[in-house]
Amino acid sequence: MYSPNFIISNKILRNIGTIEACREVILNAPMLPAYEKKFREDAIIRMVHHGTHIEGNALNYTEAAEVIKGAQITGRERDIQEVINYRNVIRYIEYVGEGEVSKGEITESVLKKIHALTVEKILPPEQCGGYRMVAVVVKNSQNGEVTFRPPPAVEVPYQMEELTEWLTTFKKDDIHPVLKAGIIHYELVRIHPFVDGNGRMSRACATLSLFLDAYDIKKFFSLEEYYDRDAAHYYEALKSAGEGDLTGWLSYFTEGLAIELTRIKEKVQRLSTDIRLKEKLGGKQVFLSEREMEIMEFIEKNGYLQNQQFETLFPKISEDTILRDLKDLTEKNLITKVGKTKAARYVLK
Numbered sequence: 001m002y003s004p005n006f007i008i009s010n011k012i013l014r015n016i017g018t019i020e021a022c023r024e025v026i027l028n029a030p031m032l033p034a035y036e037k038k039f040r041e042d043a044i045i046r047m048v049h050h051g052t053h054i055e056g057n058a059l060n061y062t063e064a065a066e067v068i069k070g071a072q073i074t075g076r077e078r079d080i081q082e083v084i085n086y087r088n089v090i091r092y093i094e095y096v097g098e099g100e101v102s103k104g105e106i107t108e109s110v111l112k113k114i115h116a117l118t119v120e121k122i123l124p125p126e127q128c129g130g131y132r133m134v135a136v137v138v139k140n141s142q143n144g145e146v147t148f149r150p151p152p153a154v155e156v157p158y159q160m161e162e163l164t165e166w167l168t169t170f171k172k173d174d175i176h177p178v179l180k181a182g183i184i185h186y187e188l189v190r191i192h193p194f195v196d197g198n199g200r201m202s203r204a205c206a207t208l209s210l211f212l213d214a215y216d217i218k219k220f221f222s223l224e225e226y227y228d229r230d231a232a233h234y235y236e237a238l239k240s241a242g243e244g245d246l247t248g249w250l251s252y253f254t255e256g257l258a259i260e261l262t263r264i265k266e267k268v269q270r271l272s273t274d275i276r277l278k279e280k281l282g283g284k285q286v287f288l289s290e291r292e293m294e295i296m297e298f299i300e301k302n303g304y305l306q307n308q309q310f311e312t313l314f315p316k317i318s319e320d321t322i323l324r325d326l327k328d329l330t331e332k333n334l335i336t337k338v339g340k341t342k343a344a345r346y347v348l349k
Contacts (some may be wrong), residue, residue: 002159002166004183006246012179015254019178022261023217029268030275039220039264044068044090047207050228051200052082056141059083081121086200089117093208094219104212106167106184106205108160111193114204118197131156132195140235141199147239150192159191167209177213181206182253186241203227220264226256273297291317292325295346299335304345 031039049064057079059067066073067083096110116129131153138147151159167184175183185206192198203224210216227234237252273296288296291314298313299305305313310322326346329335338345 002162002187004187004246005244006179006183006250009247009251011251012247012254015251015258016176016178018258019254019261022258022265023215025265026217026220026261026268029272031268031272035271035275036218039218039268043220043222044087046222046225047090048083048086050222050224051086051203052079054141054224054228054231054234055082055199057082078122082200085118085120085122086204088120089114089200089204092117093204093211096208096212106164106209106212108164110208111160111164111188111201111205114208115194115197115201118200118204119194123196127195129194131160131193134195136192136195138189138192138198138238140232142231142235145235147235148190148242150190156191156193160193163187163191172213177210177215178254178257179250180213181209181215182250183246184209185253186238186246186249189238190241217261217264220268221257221260223256223260226260269297273300276300288329289325291322292329295322295325295329296334296348299346299348304338304347306345307342 045061045065045068048068049059049061052059052064057064059073059075059079063073063075064083067080068087073080092114096104112129119128133153135149135153137149139145140147163184167180185202188202188205189198194201207223211219233252237249240248240252270293273293294313295305298309305326307319310317310319314322326335326337329346330337333349335346336349338347
């Protein structure tokens with residue numbers, strides 16, 4: 001029976017703490033349906049672009065977005081097909097994530113289907129969803145360096161059976177959903193069950209695992225961007241688990257989700273502030289500068305703003321400039337000043 005080897009380090013604990021805190025904010029933020037739709041569409045484009053770009057796809061973000069929308073672009077046929085395929089993979093894992101396939105479990109048939117969608121019209125039909133029959137090596141797509149050597153082809157069916165048995169038999173409370181997703185990601189890369197497309201398939205399955213464990217976080221996130229921004233670090237983290245200890249890899253994996261969710265949380269909080277402002281103004285638009293938005297967010301979070309906090313909030317901005325921003329917000333009827341000395345507080349109106 002498969003059993004992952006790792007320890008819960010302080011760094012992993014901190015990362016999961018950050019993830020949990022961000023998740024709570026995102027799930028409970030007051031957002032309009034139109035904004036949620038935009039967040040999901042943005043996440044899909046980032047997943048598809050970065051998930052294929054890290055494997056050497058030459059299309060840029062804008063070109064990938066156009067392909068996803070169904071537009072015709074000029075580019076290498078394989079690059080275009082990879083983007084189309086990965087978009088289809090995301091549609092599928094959303095479908096599986098709703099529990100409509102295989103009772104919401106990651107089975108071998110689900111893994112094979114994800115792979116078949118990943119390499120459709122790229123590999124011969126018999127290799128789409130079919131385990132490899134040859135030896136392969138895992139290479140860093142950036143420099144061609146061999147990261148590690150997967151098990152012999154003869155071992156693939158047995159190791160895949162062990163992994164999926166572990167996924168479908170252990171209790172959900174036995175391991176945190178984020179750690180489980182990280183383990184799936186690594187093990188599928190390590191086993192490398194298919195001739196090609198293993199990286200994309202592994203990353204998609206990690207996301208699917210989060211979806212199935214009700215950890216989809218409104219489907220706003222994209223881990224692929226984190227990997228693609230520093231591909232060398234990604235491959236080094238995978239390589240660190242070569243001796244069977246997944247602690248270093250899970251530290252990297254949880255850090256990636258923590259960074260991604262922190263970015264989304266900050267964006268959601270800013271947007272939520274904007275929504276509340278519109279509600280206060282009866283739905284009317286109000287223009288606020290970037291600095292004024294930060295002031296509003298600070299007051300909403302802390303309850304008030306005082307002069308002695310100016311330097312902490314804006315260390316490189318003069319007090320006179322901030323006072324002008326506060327005067328503008330006061331005139332827009334968004335905040336009010338309580339008191340007349342330097343100890344006065346600015347609070348929401």
